[in-house]
Amino acid sequence: MSTGADKAAMLRPAQPRSSEHSSPCEACSIRELSLCGALEEHEIGDIAAITTGVELDHGDPLFDEGEPARHVFSVTSGAVKVYKLLADGRRQMTGFLFPGDFLGLADEETYAYSAEAVTRSKLCRFPRRQLQVLLERYPRMERRLLTMASHELAAAQEQMLLLGRKTAREKIASFLLMLSRRAELRGLEANPVEVPMSRNDIGDYLGLTTETVSRTFTQLKHGGHIRLLPGGRVELIDRHGLRGISEGG
Amino acid sequence: MSTGADKAAMLRPAQPRSSEHSSPCEACSIRELSLCGALEEHEIGDIAAITTGVELDHGDPLFDEGEPARHVFSVTSGAVKVYKLLADGRRQMTGFLFPGDFLGLADEETYAYSAEAVTRSKLCRFPRRQLQVLLERYPRMERRLLTMASHELAAAQEQMLLLGRKTAREKIASFLLMLSRRAELRGLEANPVEVPMSRNDIGDYLGLTTETVSRTFTQLKHGGHIRLLPGGRVELIDRHGLRGISEGG
DNA sequence: CGCTACGTTGAGAACAATCAACCCCGGTGG
DNA sequence: CCACCGGGGTTGATTGTTCTCAACGTAGCG
Numbered sequence: 001m002s003t004g005a006d007k008a009a010m011l012r013p014a015q016p017r018s019s020e021h022s023s024p025c026e027a028c029s030i031r032e033l034s035l036c037g038a039l040e041e042h043e044i045g046d047i048a049a050i051t052t053g054v055e056l057d058h059g060d061p062l063f064d065e066g067e068p069a070r071h072v073f074s075v076t077s078g079a080v081k082v083y084k085l086l087a088d089g090r091r092q093m094t095g096f097l098f099p100g101d102f103l104g105l106a107d108e109e110t111y112a113y114s115a116e117a118v119t120r121s122k123l124c125r126f127p128r129r130q131l132q133v134l135l136e137r138y139p140r141m142e143r144r145l146l147t148m149a150s151h152e153l154a155a156a157q158e159q160m161l162l163l164g165r166k167t168a169r170e171k172i173a174s175f176l177l178m179l180s181r182r183a184e185l186r187g188l189e190a191n192p193v194e195v196p197m198s199r200n201d202i203g204d205y206l207g208l209t210t211e212t213v214s215r216t217f218t219q220l221k222h223g224g225h226i227r228l229l230p231g232g233r234v235e236l237i238d239r240h241g242l243r244g245i246s247e248g249g
Numbered sequence: 250m251s252t253g254a255d256k257a258a259m260l261r262p263a264q265p266r267s268s269e270h271s272s273p274c275e276a277c278s279i280r281e282l283s284l285c286g287a288l289e290e291h292e293i294g295d296i297a298a299i300t301t302g303v304e305l306d307h308g309d310p311l312f313d314e315g316e317p318a319r320h321v322f323s324v325t326s327g328a329v330k331v332y333k334l335l336a337d338g339r340r341q342m343t344g345f346l347f348p349g350d351f352l353g354l355a356d357e358e359t360y361a362y363s364a365e366a367v368t369r370s371k372l373c374r375f376p377r378r379q380l381q382v383l384l385e386r387y388p389r390m391e392r393r394l395l396t397m398a399s400h401e402l403a404a405a406q407e408q409m410l411l412l413g414r415k416t417a418r419e420k421i422a423s424f425l426l427m428l429s430r431r432a433e434l435r436g437l438e439a440n441p442v443e444v445p446m447s448r449n450d451i452g453d454y455l456g457l458t459t460e461t462v463s464r465t466f467t468q469l470k471h472g473g474h475i476r477l478l479p480g481g482r483v484e485l486i487d488r489h490g491l492r493g494i495s496e497g498g
Numbered sequence: 499c500g501c502t503a504c505g506t507t508g509a510g511a512a513c514a515a516t517c518a519a520c521c522c523c524g525g526t527g528g
Numbered sequence: 529c530c531a532c533c534g535g536g537g538t539t540g541a542t543t544g545t546t547c548t549c550a551a552c553g554t555a556g557c558g
Contacts, residue, residue: 084410086497092410107399113406139388142395149398150356156405157362161333161341163412164456168514199537207413212514214538248335417546448505458547463506 023048025124033100033186034074036124038144046137050130056080056117063104064114071125072104078121079196082113083204093205095155096197098182102148104128119196163207166248171206172216173246176226176234192235220245272297274373282349282435283323285373287393295386299379305329305366312353313363320374321353327370328445331362332453342454344404345446347431351397353377368445412456415497420455421465422495425475425483441484469494 025048031037036047054073056062062073065084080097094113097103106112135142162174176193184190195202199210199217206213220226225242227235236242243249274297280286285296303322305311311322314333329346343362346352355361384391411423425442433439444451448459448466455462469475474491476484485491492498 084406086410086414088497090414090497092413094406094409105399105402107396107403112403136388139385139391142388142391146391146395146398147356149395149402150354153354153398153402153405154356154361156402156409157333157343159409160343160405160412161335163409164341164453165335165339198535204413209515210537211516211539215514218538248337248339447503459505460507460548461546464546467506 024053025051028076030076030099030186034076035102035141035144035148036074038141039138043138046134047126050126050134052125054123054125056121056123058117058119060117062115062117062123063111065112066110069104069106069109069111069128071127072102072131073115073123073125075099075101075103076122076124079118080115080121080123081118081197081201081205082115084113091204092207093201094159095152096205099186102145105145105149118201166246168206168208168212168216169219170246170248171208172202172213172220173225173242175202175206176236177239177242177246180236180239192229192233195232195234272300273302274300277325279325279348279435283325284351284390284393284397285323287390288387292387295383296375299375299383301374303372303374305370305372307366307368309366311364311366311372312360314360316360318353318355318358318360318377320376321351321380322364322372322374324348324350324352325371325373328367329364329370329372330367330446330450330454331364333362340453341456342450343408344401345454348435351394354394354398367450415495417455417457417461417465418468419495419497420457421451421462421469422474422491424451424455425485426488426491426495429485429488441478441482444481444483 023045025031025036025044026041028034028036031044036044039047054062056078062080063069063071075097077099080101080103081093082095082097082103083091083093085091096118097115103115104111135145162171166174176195179195180190180193183193188194197205199213202208203210203213208216217226217228220242221228225236225238225245227237229235272294274280274285274293275290277283277285285293288296303311305327311329312318312320324346326348329350329352330342331344331346331352332340332342334340345367346364352364353360384394411420415423425444428444429439429442432442437443446454448462451457452459452462457465466475466477469491470477474485474487474494476486478484
């Protein structure tokens with residue numbers, strides 16, 4: 001179990017930091033994607049008041065499963081992975097989170113999963129209790145949260161279909177298309193798509209081993225469907241073909 | 250693809266039907282478990298006014314993936330299965346629903362999965378638009394919905410761990426314990442536990458084939474962990490041992 | 499009294515896991 | 529400057545769990 005939690009520096013408390021904006025939230029580029037997008041300009045101060053910035057390096061843990069769930073988070077840059085472990089160390093990634101994504105929503109008093117940075121990342125941290133107050137004040141925000149939870153639920157069901165019924169080949173094709181679609185949503189490059197996580201992380205997300213992930217990548221490469229570029233980027237040569245593969249064609 | 254949608258009889262519109270209660274909702278025995286539990290006695294009429302009863306026989310479809318999502322439902326008796334299909338017919342059950350469970354929550358305009366009765370079942374049906382109005386009037390109800398969605402999300406993550414990383418043996422043990430726990434929550438018999446779904450349904454839920462499900466049941470039986478009783482009931486002889494197996498022990 | 503759906507069991511095949519070797523690259527220290 | 533080291537990635541050989549194909553049993557029902 002890696003430790004390094006203390007490296008998770010708390011930065012940028014919600015204070016004015018430029019002459020143009022009274023809070024970092026006003027300058028937040030992904031606000032519309034995130035929970036905070038539910039608020040109007042003049043209400044943003046309320047959320048800024050309870051927000052703390054968090055910065056993580058590659059591999060830094062954010063929280064561990066079972067820990068008291070005192071905060072919830074919103075990713076503002078980078079990539080974060082969330083996962084569950086079995087007693088013997090087997091790991092299942094339950095998601096990769098990108099800017100705008102929300103984590104820590106727990107019905108219980110403890111986190112149901114662990115979270116760790118994939119790349120250098122920034123997040124906004126909200127104390128649960130105080131966010132709860134805001135949710136009661138702004139029903140629009142609560143509604144947004146419900147919408148986000150519904151999306152997550154739909155994605156989880158899609159992932160169950162993948163884990164339970166797709167072959168390694170179908171899984172990898174689905175994974176690449178998913179990454180590409182999500183990059184597009186965020187206005188990032190969708191075609192040579194960034195794949196910042198390791199083969200091992202991908203395997204734990206798709207229910208495969210690193211070896212199988214690696215072999216399947218090369219297989220798709222030789223089939224002319226993708227090209228592996230330096231810097232962990234993947235070019236989707238044959239999007240249409242990949243879509244067919246991902247759906248079992 | 251089985252048809253029988255027209256057999257899905259609409260029954261018991263929300264009208265008085267006894268001298269004791271002004272609506273069926275007031276007599277609803279699982280109300281506290283369900284979404285409606287968020288309302289006070291005197292508010293129940295509002296939900297009763299938009300509720301239609303639905304009764305399904307074993308195998309009757311409730312709705313299909315892709316259909317316009319005009320209603321949401323709450324199970325009041327029986328058991329319902331929800332699933333997604335791949336083009337070639339491979340199926341992944343994404344959940345089994347019991348009294349108090351809610352379905353149809355969709356962020357999109359169409360259902361993201363299909364639903365079908367496992368046993369003779371009764372549900373309450375709410376038009377989405379009209380329920381939306383109620384949610385806006387009763388924030389407590391919306392909050393309850395968010396709580397239910399959070400629970401579902403946690404369950405979905407647990408299921409991903411199962412699908413991606415557990416062996417057949419661990420899957421079956423987990424499944425039996427889950428059924429038992431849920432029966433207990435509803436005040437039903439937890440130990441010889443009711444297993445109303447077919448081996449094939451179980452397989453599609455756990456990412457296995459019927460043959461493997463069957464073999465694994467007999468294996469657990471011979472190991473002295475369970476006993477297969479008539480009427481689709483299973484006795485958990487060695488709960489503690491099963492728990493160990495389910496966690497990879 | 500068959501028919502059908504479901505469940506069980508067996509034999510063999512297959513896909514992915516495991517075990518193992520090797521490469522490449524970046525960092526570190528001699 | 530270069531040798532060493534460690535982590536991640538790729539590839540190969542082999543194993544094994546689960547799937548597939550097939551036969552048969554059983555229970556409910558028209």
